[in-house]
Amino acid sequence: MKRHIKDLAAWSIIILISVLLFMIYDQGRNDHYTEVDNHAPLPEKLDPLVAKKAEAFVKKAAEQGIDVAITETVRSVERQNELYKQGRSEGGNIVTYAKGGESYHNYGLAVDFALRNNDGDIIWDTAYDGNKSGKADWLEAAEIAKELGFEWGGDWNGFKDYPHLQMDYGLSIRQLNEGLRPSHNQSE
Ligand SMILES: [Zn+2]
CATH class of the missing domain: 3.30.1380.10 (Muramoyl-pentapeptide Carboxypeptidase; domain 2)
Structure with missing residues (x-):
C-alpha cells in the first residue's frame, strides 16, 4: 500500500512538471506567432x-x-x-x-x-x-x-x-x- 502511494506521488509530480513545461512552451510559442482570421487578406507589403x-x-x-x-x-x-x-x-x-x-x-x-x-x-x-x-x-x-x-x-x-x-x-x-x-x- 505504502509503495502504491509513493508511485502515485511520483507520477503526480511527473505530470505536474509536464504540464508546467508545456505551459512554458506554449507561452513561448505565443510570443513568436500571432493568429489572424484565416480569411483575412494576405499582406500587401513585405514583413x-x-x-x-x-x-x-x-x-x-x-x-x-x-x-x-x-x-x-x-x-x-x-x-x-x-x-x-x-x-x-x-x-x-x-x-x-x-x-x-x-x-x-x-x-x-x-x-x-x-x-x-x-x-x-x-x-x-x-x-x-x-x-x-x-x-x-x-x-x-x-x-x-x-x-x-x-x-x-x-x-x-x-x-x-x-x-x-x-x-x-x-x-x-x-x-x-x-x-x-x-x-x-x-x-x-
Ligand atoms: Zn522566390
Whole structure:
C-alpha cells in the first residue's frame, strides 16, 4: 500500500512538471506567432524585418563590389498562379513549384534577387564574377544573405531556386494558411 502511494506521488509530480513545461512552451510559442482570421487578406507589403534584412543585404553586397537587385518581393495569389502556369499550361521554363497561397512570397516573407552587371543590366548569370574575387558573385551574395538570416533557395534539395531568399520564422506554409503570422507584424 505504502509503495502504491509513493508511485502515485511520483507520477503526480511527473505530470505536474509536464504540464508546467508545456505551459512554458506554449507561452513561448505565443510570443513568436500571432493568429489572424484565416480569411483575412494576405499582406500587401513585405514583413518589416524581411524588408530591413533585404535592405541590409543589398548594402553589404555593394560593400563587396556586388550590385544586387531585388527583383521580387511580396506576391499576390493571382500572380503566383500565373507564375505556376509557366512551363506547365504555358510555355517557358518552370520557375516555381508553389501555387497561389503556397509561396512565402504570398505572405511577405520572401524576396528574389538578381545581379546588375557593369552596364547596369539585370542578369541571372550565377557564374558571373564582376568583382573579380575569383568566386561567383551570386554565391558570395547568397552567403551574405544567409549570414543575415535568410534561407537560400539554392540550398534546397531537388528544385533549386537560386534567386530566392526567405525567412519563415519557423512557420510552415500550412500554418500561414491557417492564419498564423510572425507576431512583430502586429506591433510594427
Ligand atoms: Zn522566390
